[in-house]
Amino acid sequence: MDYAEKLESMLALICNDVYKIISAHLDQAEEYLDRGELSGQTRDLFQFATQNEGALLRPVINAAAMCDVFSVLRDSLLVDYHMDHKELGRAGEILNQSLSRYCWREDYRQYQDATDVRQMRKFLTQWEADPSWLGGAILEGALVDPFGDFVILACLISHSPRPFQTYQKILLLTAKLILEANGISREDRTFFADLKQRLKEIESSINSSLPAVPEPSSSGKPQAEPTAGEPEQIQPATALQQGLQELQTLIGLDSVKAEVTSLTNFLKIRQQRIAQGMPVASQTLHFVFTGNPGTGKTTVARILAKILYGFEILKTSNFIEADRAMMVGGYVGQTAIKASEVIAKATDGVLFIDxxxxxxxxGAQDFGQEAIDTLLKKMEDLRERLVVIVAGYPNEMAEFIESNPGLESRFSRYIVFEDYHVADLCQIFELMCRSNAYELTPAARGNLAIILNRVFADRDENFGNARLVRNAYERTLSNHANRLATSDEPITREALATIEAVDLPYEIAKEFNRPYDLSDSQWRVNCPHCENATTTELSCLGEIVKCKSCGTRFRCPWWNLDRDTVPSLSGFELYERESDLNGYDVQEEAEKADGTGAG
Known part of the structure; x- marks a missing residue:
């Protein structure tokens, strides 16, 4: 049974059980609601569903069940603050047999057969902005976990926790499948553990309200719950394909991509020599990643785990992330145990130590050296079963490796992660916006490019790179919300999605406190196909344009200001690379373009 079939089977069971229990005891359900057992909003939804002799009760229960699944799915997608392409693909896979339970609603009928990433992103974006009872905009009137309330009601009526136990398994399964789509991180485990704990607390509360009747499972034995951290293993060829695709979709990191591609070529030839029965040299595949925070070190490490598994260097794509706190103890003997436990979890996969x-x-009382000694011994003992990647600031990592001959001999592969350039920072911000259904106005794009240019010019060793962009993005959303909340104008869907220039966090850049007037500004752009160079106006920034020389359609870059066209920026130093002038997101389908010309 695949993911979609398993989820649909469980949903069919729980929805049918809840419907049967509530529909057969409507008077009793109303008594519980009248006593305030559940929220007033749930009572309103219940009354709506049971009008006209309960004609809407079953479809409302179906839609409410999916609403709770969507909520956990969304939270799982956003553990790392953005909707990952691969995770969205997994969401489409696991929901493709169940969306009809929700999409009988008129506004969502177009998504009944939604399976691809683009449709799933559109669907979740619409649901997240929906303020109706069964929408996702919980701050604007949508219910929090509406089906959970119906399930609790069914438990109270039937004097059994069984409906909630099934409900709990559905949510944990949904979270598990999404979190495992891109490898399990420390944040993923924390989220999963928190979700599991919250559900357990609700179950305990239900049990305390029920008569003390033992409730075995259908088999008479406790049923195992899904656990995060034990992903279903994919085939090596699939892992390799995924890893290489993910590598190429990363923004920037050209030198890193080149290093990983070189490694991939080496492993490919090595694999072919093995297939021909030829000898292969033993190679050290432990890595040192150096770079400032937010440069993608952890992301690339996860990709490497897939690539090494794909070439069958490792038996699994297992990826374990660790730090000092996980490996160093506070007293003699504890450190070796802690470090060994971490290494054991990573065996047959990749151990990433940030x-x-x-x-x-x-220090006399520090046991870090014991962790290093344990690591070195295990790297030797498990040299065919473990790849270790150590990462950190460039200078500190150089001192660390040079401080111990054992480290120098075992780590022979170095990958340097340069700071993201201005164009990269702009594209990362844009990706965050689009992943969460926000759009930048041309003036916002232009001013953001100026802000990030100044921040890049003033950077030091603590420059946050993608983390800085994340911080700027979150401040922008806060400013956007404050502007709308204090406005006398009606809050439209367009307003909810539009980031204006005034929303940007000018305080992160020196000497900036307000938007620049860019109405007469010109921006440099090259056609990525014929390399025709020209300038364009503000309104074209970030839009699909057409090269007048060769007809290629592409998205206009929005970080190459012609400084002379904004007199107030005289003396402002611009940072750009030759490649940054090229258009991006080249369009293959004519209907995607808006006909705007460039060049």
Whole structure:
């Protein structure tokens, strides 16, 4: 049974059980609601569903069940603050047999057969902005976990926790499948553990309200719950394909991509020599990643885990992320145990140690050296079953490796993660916006490019890169919300989705406190196909344009200001690379273009 079939089977069971229990005891259900057992909003939804002799009760229960699934799915997608392409694909896979339970609603009928990433993103965006009872905009009137309330009602009526136990398994399964789509991170485990704990607390509360009757499972034995951290293993060829695709979709990181591609070529030839029965040299595949925070080190490490598994260097694509706190104890003997436990979890996969130089802290009472010694021994003992990647700031990592001959001999592959350039920072911000249904106005794009240019010019060793962009994005959303909340104008759907220039966080850049007037500005752009160079006006920034020389359609870059066209910026230093002038997101389908010309 595949994911979609399993989820639909469980949903069919729980929805049918809840409907049968409530529909057979409507008077009793109303008594519980009258006593305030559940929220007033749930009572309103219940009354709506049971009007006209309960004609809407079953479809409302079906839609409410999906609403709770969507809520957990959304939260799982956003553990790392953006909707990952691969995770959205997994969402489409697991929901493709169940969407009809929700999409009988008129506004959602177009999504009944939604399976691809684009449709799933559109669907979740619409649902997240829906303020109706069964929408996702919980701050604007939508119910929080509406089906959970119906399930609790069914438990109270039937004097059994069984409906909630099934409900709990559905939510945990949904979260597990999404979190495992892109490898399990520390944040993923924390989210899963928190979700599991919340559900357990609700179950305990239900049990305390019920008569003390033992409730075995249908088999008479406790049923195992899904656990995060034990992903269903995919085939090596699939993992390799996924890893290479993910690598190429990363913004920037050209030198990193080149290094990983070189490694991939080496492993490909190595694999072919093995297939021909030829000898292959033993190679050290432990890595040192150096770079400032937010440059993609952890992301690339996860991709490497898939690639190494894809070439069958490792038996699994297992990826374990660790730090000093997970490996160093507070007393003699504890550190070796902690470090060994972490390494055991990573065996047959990749162990990623962030800020690895903190293991080498000096002090009479520090046990970091014990962790290093344990790591070195395990790297030797498990040299065919473990790849270790250590990461951190460039200078600190150089000192760390040079401080111990054992480290120098075992880590022979270095990948340097340069700071993201202005164009990269702009594209990361744009990706965050589009992933969450926000659009930048041309003036917002232009001013954001100026802000990020100044921040890049003033950067130091603490420059946050993508983390800085995340911070700027979150401040922007806060400013956007404050502007709309204090406006006398009606809040339209367009307003909810539009980031204006005034919403940007000018305070992150020196000497900036307000938007620049860019109405007469010109922006440099090259056609990515014929390299025709021209300038364009503000309104074209970020839009699909057409090269007048060769007809290629592409998205106009929005970070190459012609400084002379904004007199108030005289003396402002612009940072750009030759490649940044090229248009991006080249369009293959004519209907995607708006006909705007460039060049």
């Amino acid at each position: 800020e690895a130089y903190t293991l080498a802290k000096k």
